[in-house]
Amino acid sequence: MEFLIVLPYLLSLLYLVFHLCELVSRRRDRCCYMLAYECYKATDDARLDTGSSAKIVFRNKNLGLEEFRFLLQTIVNSGLGEHTYCPKNVIAGREESPSLIDALSEIDDIMFNTLDRVFEETQISPSSVDILVVNVSLLPGLPSLSARVMNRYKMRADVKVFNLAGMGCSASLVAVDLVQQLFKSYKSAIAVVVSSESLAPNWYCGKEKSMMLSNCLFRLGGCSMVLTNNRLLKHKAIMKLNHSVRTHIGANDEAYGCCFQKEDELGYRGFLLTRALPKAAAIAFSMNLQVLVPKILPLRELIRYVIISRRRKTKGAAANFFDTASAGLNLKTGVDHFCLHPGGRAVIDGIGKSLGLNEYDLEPSRMALHRFGNTSAGGLWYVLGYMEAKKRLKKGDKILMVSVGAGFKCNNCVWEVMKNLEDPNVWEDCIDRYPPKSTVNPFMEKYSWLNDDCLNFVKFHN
Structure with missing residues (x-):
């Protein structure tokens, strides 16, 4: 008889403990761990040293002496050294007439080079990826860049794919934040983020000073990273x-x-x-x-x-x-x-x-x-x-x-x-x-x- 009186209280306590455990588990699943990241480094034939920079500047027929001085002085004060990289079509002198092949070749090299290495480092199979986010601001295409990644690595049909464009220099953290929000809904998920920019078709060839600055600062580069909220992989996480x-x-x-x-x-x-x-x-x-x-x-x-x-x-x-x-x-x-x-x-x-x-x-x-x-x-x-x-x-x-x-x-x-x-x-x-x-x-x-x-x-x- 006493047991029957206590039973409802015990059930209520068990119910409360169960939901507390579930709440703690959900909060843990919302964690965002980084397993690895890989940055892109171009080959030496894309290197933009002093000599090649000067050639690019001086072959712009739209510039007068005033614009030459402004542009070169801006490069002097830029803080860039001798070992940065730029698109190969610009090195080759084709910046005024870039092709779609130039643009896609540049982005493919960045994306696939970094993804190959990050998959190898983490020993994560592309077929295990649940979320894919690609952000490149200045190269919208059909099919999307994220679709190119899907096709290259033969990812699953149910991968949650996002292609971000026009987000600028801070797009990488936008992508990371997006993944963190998605982790609240998907348990034990693995996400891949690819962050880069398309310079090959976007090299400025005019003479407006406020638009020349991008040529003095922006260079070839990008990064791929693997994120997860799987607690079983926590021991492999770097951050x-x-x-x-x-x-x-x-x-x-x-x-x-x-x-x-x-x-x-x-x-x-x-x-x-x-x-x-x-x-x-x-x-x-x-x-x-x-x-x-x-x-x-x-x-x-x-x-x-x-x-x-x-x-x-x-x-x-x-x-x-x-x-x-x-x-x-x-x-x-x-x-x-x-x-x-x-x-x-x-x-x-x-x-x-x-x-x-x-x-x-x-x-x-x-x-x-x-x-x-x-x-x-x-x-x-x-x-x-x-x-x-x-x-x-x-x-x-x-x-x-x-x-x-x-x-x-x-x-x-x-x-x-x-x-x-x-x-x-x-x-x-x-x-x-x-x-x-x-x-x-x-x-x-x-x-x-x-x-x-x-x-x-x-x-x-x-």
């Missing part, structure tokens, strides 16, 4: 995604138009970068940090920030959240490494200053820019590869990835290192030479005719 925050301010007309693909007056297609870009980046970055920072900093640092902010308000000084250093925030209390998008020297300097970072923190981004250039969506992974090659990444370390891109958007995330990382990667053959004693662009020595008048001209137009 775990702790937080991801996406911010999009495309509703603002000025921000929307600051990075734009268009045609100039002569009909040449290119990528426009306006003077509103720094302002848009500051707004998007600030909004993103306001969401991300409370998630990554310890409570004591947040309390200290609140006290400092109130003191500043009392004195009549408003804290700029974008400039975390002046606002009193110390991000290093919650983050060990900073992986900044190598979009250009000015981008690295600006974000570094706002976050209160030193030269050691900025070195990976500067060196990735110097060695590989701005590889758009793939850029962050070259920075990460540099950190790994320098044996900086230890188990338990936190990495903040910062990216901005057309739209305008800012996508940031925080990874946790799961094991000491020191495997060979794309930096293997040159890491001993970095950082170099000097990162002065060789154009400075070979084109000494760029005098003070030219420098003043460039400064005025920047």
Whole structure:
């Protein structure tokens, strides 16, 4: 009789325990682990050194002396070195008349080269892939690039396939965030992300200064990675995604138009970068940090920030959240490494200053820019590869990835290192030479005719 009285309570308790266990299991399945990533390195016949860069500049018949000076001086100040890569059709002098074959050949080489290596490294079969995300902004095609991957590796018919276009430099983190969201619905899944950009059909051949900048910064590159939420593969993971925050301010007309693909007056297609870009980046970055920072900093640092902010308000000084250093925030209390998008020297300097970072923190981004250039969506992974090659990444370390891109958007995330990382990667053959004693662009020595008048001209137009 007493047992019958207690029985309903026992059943209720068992029911509660069962659902708690199920809830914990679901939360664990939402984890996003990275098993491996592989960056692309082109062959030497695609190398863009000082000599080949000058040939490309001087054969543009649309440029006058003024445009020559502007373009070469921009290259001098770009932060790029002698070993970046560009599409073979540009090296061969066919940048004004690229073919579809040029574009597809470039992308196929990047995608399949990195995918072959990442599948080999992880011992994951393409038939085991549940989710595929490919992001290349400037090459929409039919069938899609993701379909080309499906066909090449004969993947299953039920793979969830996504082809992202027009997302810009921060598309890689958009793809990672998409995978993380999908992991909430698919248990024990394996996802593959391919991030790159198409330069072969998008080399600008006109004379608009604001559209020439892309030729000075963007270079050949890309990355493929394997992600999973399968707890049985946790021991193989190199990193775990702790937080991801996406911010999009495309509703603002000025921000929307600051990075734009268009045609100039002569009909040449290119990528426009306006003077509103720094302002848009500051707004998007600030909004993103306001969401991300409370998630990554310890409570004591947040309390200290609140006290400092109130003191500043009392004195009549408003804290700029974008400039975390002046606002009193110390991000290093919650983050060990900073992986900044190598979009250009000015981008690295600006974000570094706002976050209160030193030269050691900025070195990976500067060196990735110097060695590989701005590889758009793939850029962050070259920075990460540099950190790994320098044996900086230890188990338990936190990495903040910062990216901005057309739209305008800012996508940031925080990874946790799961094991000491020191495997060979794309930096293997040159890491001993970095950082170099000097990162002065060789154009400075070979084109000494760029005098003070030219420098003043460039400064005025920047």
